[in-house]
Amino acid sequence: MTQATPTRRSFLRSVSGATAALAIPISVFAESQSTTRSSDKPLRWGVIGTGHRGSIHIGAIKNSPDDSELLAVCDVMENHLADGAKRAGPSVQTYTDYQKLLANADINAVLIATPNLLHKEIVLDALEAGKHVMCEKPMAISIDECKAMTSAAEKRPDQVVLYTMQLRYSPRYQELRKHIDAGKIGKPKHILMAEFRGDWNRGDVWQYDDPKQGKVNWRFSHAASGGTLNEKVCHYFDILHWMAGALPTRVSCAGGTAVYKDGRDTWDHATTTLVYPDGCIATHSLCMFGPKRLDLQVIGDERSISVGDMSLVLESQGTKTPLHLPEEIIHGQQGARGEETAVAKMYEDFADCVKNNKKPWMDAEKAMASSKTAWLGELSSDQKREVKWEELG
Numbered sequence: 535m536t537q538a539t540p541t542r543r544s545f546l547r548s549v550s551g552a553t554a555a556l557a558i559p560i561s562v563f564a565e566s567q568s569t570t571r572s573s574d575k576p577l578r579w580g581v582i583g584t585g586h587r588g589s590i591h592i593g594a595i596k597n598s599p600d601d602s603e604l605l606a607v608c609d610v611m612e613n614h615l616a617d618g619a620k621r622a623g624p625s626v627q628t629y630t631d632y633q634k635l636l637a638n639a640d641i642n643a644v645l646i647a648t649p650n651l652l653h654k655e656i657v658l659d660a661l662e663a664g665k666h667v668m669c670e671k672p673m674a675i676s677i678d679e680c681k682a683m684t685s686a687a688e689k690r691p692d693q694v695v696l697y698t699m700q701l702r703y704s705p706r707y708q709e710l711r712k713h714i715d716a717g718k719i720g721k722p723k724h725i726l727m728a729e730f731r732g733d734w735n736r737g738d739v740w741q742y743d744d745p746k747q748g749k750v751n752w753r754f755s756h757a758a759s760g761g762t763l764n765e766k767v768c769h770y771f772d773i774l775h776w777m778a779g780a781l782p783t784r785v786s787c788a789g790g791t792a793v794y795k796d797g798r799d800t801w802d803h804a805t806t807t808l809v810y811p812d813g814c815i816a817t818h819s820l821c822m823f824g825p826k827r828l829d830l831q832v833i834g835d836e837r838s839i840s841v842g843d844m845s846l847v848l849e850s851q852g853t854k855t856p857l858h859l860p861e862e863i864i865h866g867q868q869g870a871r872g873e874e875t876a877v878a879k880m881y882e883d884f885a886d887c888v889k890n891n892k893k894p895w896m897d898a899e900k901a902m903a904s905s906k907t908a909w910l911g912e913l914s915s916d917q918k919r920e921v922k923w924e925e926l927g
């Protein structure tokens with residue numbers, strides 16, 4: 535086990551205490567100790583960004599099978615770092631400067647869960663430091679950043695890089711794709727996805743100093759998030775590409791801020807239409823102020839298949855046949871923090887890629903394509919015209 539000094543021990547005891555955590559100035563203790571590696575596990579993680587999503591990753595790493603160990607956490611917000619340290623357990627090192635975490639030679643893999651505008655810088659630094667990298671979606675906030683990240687990773691083929699669009703690992707979407715591959719619906723021709731949800735988390739999130747808005751929830755700033763389609767819909771653009779079996783050739787979109795007129799420059803609703811080769815069309819509808827709804831229907835030239843919260847159904851001329859919906863702990867489900875099935879499978883893939891020097895199923899190419907779709911959607915909406923895939927990058 536890590537040998538910590540009495541000072542560090544007393545700090546860690548205090549962050550695990552329910553009341554005292556926020557009273558302890560982390561900066562006094564952070565970065566002041568060196569960690570001794572406690573094992574030779576293949577993956578020795580440092581988590582950068584211990585806010586909402588980072589804390590889920592801390593749980594996922596701790597729940598990973600024998601191949602992983604969590605050595606350090608890093609955040610610039612005192613309370614988020616204290617929460618992360620508490621969740622990570624008493625033997626982790628804490629940092630407020632991610633460069634110092636990267637300089638810790640015992641760590642060989644980093645999970646990056648900072649706001650989107652920091653992804654590029656931290657991914658490049660982590661690659662430079664020789665670490666394997668798992669970075670939260672979306673990949674970045676511009677196509678140029680995505681390209682720079684891709685080319686940096688290509689120069690380091692021995693380091694695994696995965697962008698965490700975990701729905702690619704979700705058993706329900708994998709099952710759906712399996713039925714399509716098996717020819718159950720014929721060729722996909724028409725796809726419809728509804729993603730209705732509430733507004734962004736307005737709670738204790740990192741504040742971005744936006745040039746126009748001042749300090750603001752980073753998701754309300756296009757400069758910090760890369761826009762709502764990039765931040766939110768990147769997951770589902772990727773799913774649509776996967777179900778269509780191709781990338782779109784043309785994109786049209788209408789989006790804007792219809793309800794949350796609080797100064798933000800990010801959208802609260804949008805409808806995007808994607809035209810794929812071979813006559814397949816997909817429509818994604820995002821609404822952040824409607825009743826909750828999340829479902830996907832893929833209609834082929836023979837039958838249709840749809841997946842919702844509770845069901846997977848094959849439909850032909852009005853006859854509905856329920857199909858097996860694989861058991862899965864999904865995001866938002868009670869007790870799911872750090873235990874989502876898709877996230878666990880993503881970590882398994884990552885470990886397998888490190889062990890066998892493979893490329894992950896969720897790679898940079900797919901991540902960049904989904905962000906590119908988002909930005910083409912914005913371009914289409916801004917210019918009120920259909921845009922071609924080649925128009926960006």
Ligand SMILES: NC(=O)c1ccc[n+]([C@@H]2O[C@H](COP(=O)([O-])OP(=O)(O)OC[C@H]3O[C@@H](n4cnc5c(N)ncnc54)[C@H](O)[C@@H]3O)[C@@H](O)[C@H]2O)c1
Pocket residue numbers: 582583584585586587588608609610611614630631632647648649650652670671672698699700738739740765
């Ligand atoms: N895959 C998913 O389903 C999913 C879900 C939610 C969020 N996310 C992604 O996770 C990322 C974080 O989102 P969140 O909801 O956790 O936001 P958040 O604001 O709750 O957390 C971000 C954390 O990063 C920290 N941070 C900022 N600058 C830093 C720096 N220089 N060094 C270290 N830490 C720093 C902040 O202090 C904050 O604690 C985003 O990219 C978001 O898109 C993904």
